[in-house]
Amino acid sequence: MACEKVLVVDDDAKIIKIVCHCLEKAGFLTLTAVDGEQALQVVEAEEPDLVVLDLMLPKLNGLDVCRILIEEHDIPVIILSAKGDELDRITGFRMGVDDYLSKPFSPMELVLRVQAVLRRASGLKKRENSQALVRGGLEVDPKTRRVAVDGKMVSLTGKEFELLWLLFSNPQQVFTRMQLLKKVWHSDYQGDENTVTVHVRRLREKVEPDPAEPRYIKTVWGLGYKFEISEKS
Structure with a gap:
């Protein structure tokens, strides 16, 4: 069975490195992007199973990327956002995101959330x-x-x-x-x-x-x- 692909989108190289390391240890293939435009290009080319998306991105902001992912690609999305930013959380859920994690966050908790969202997506397909x-x-x-x-x-x-x-x-x-x-x-x-x-x-x-x-x-x-x-x- 092919490994599931997760696209990690963040303009912080340290966060990308840590998150990708944890995801790869859990058996996922990882893709990366450092801005909104690159994220959409990777989605078109690689068709990831899930996107972990920072909201504070250059070129194209995270909320716009999120909207396109949900409306045009129907890919599960987990949002990363600044701690305490309730407006972003509410906006994300209204758009239809699958989960939300505030920064600073535990990379291992993120991995568990990725696994849970993909299980739900798989369960939905079976149902x-x-x-x-x-x-x-x-x-x-x-x-x-x-x-x-x-x-x-x-x-x-x-x-x-x-x-x-x-x-x-x-x-x-x-x-x-x-x-x-x-x-x-x-x-x-x-x-x-x-x-x-x-x-x-x-x-x-x-x-x-x-x-x-x-x-x-x-x-x-x-x-x-x-x-x-x-x-x-």
Whole structure:
């Protein structure tokens, strides 16, 4: 079995050396980049399995790189950021990052987080051996991540798809924002709950015929969200 490739993006040579050393000891192949533009070039050429991304980068900042990785490449991302920068953390989770680690950090903890994110990604692929489901004009295929509304294809980011599939495959079940945060983003930080609200809004804009009057993704006031097909559909 081929070794999984991890791209480490940081403009600090010492951090790159330490992180790569620990990742290689754990059995990963490592790729490196020292700025945002180079990171995207490496992603195009090498197709890494995961990216460890510093936010403070020259040429193209980390948040812009993160957005491109998630929206265009659907690659798992672990963010590195300055300690105590809550805004970056919230922004990252809203974009759909898989994990977040504050600087200064333990390289071994980072390795464990890399392993955990890749296990989750692998587990998701295994669960996605399910057959495509069609409910009320909404078709979701977990194998190909194909989503169609009344036969028209819809493009979702990785986290938007995971959120939709969790709700779609558990009709009528109510999930609190905190439950969705834990299951989709694997975070238990209460300050990130608005991330769920933002993603539900974006998801509705893509799959609902009328986002103001949702046909599928219903708000359960005071609790959270559930998938339920309206009578009118």
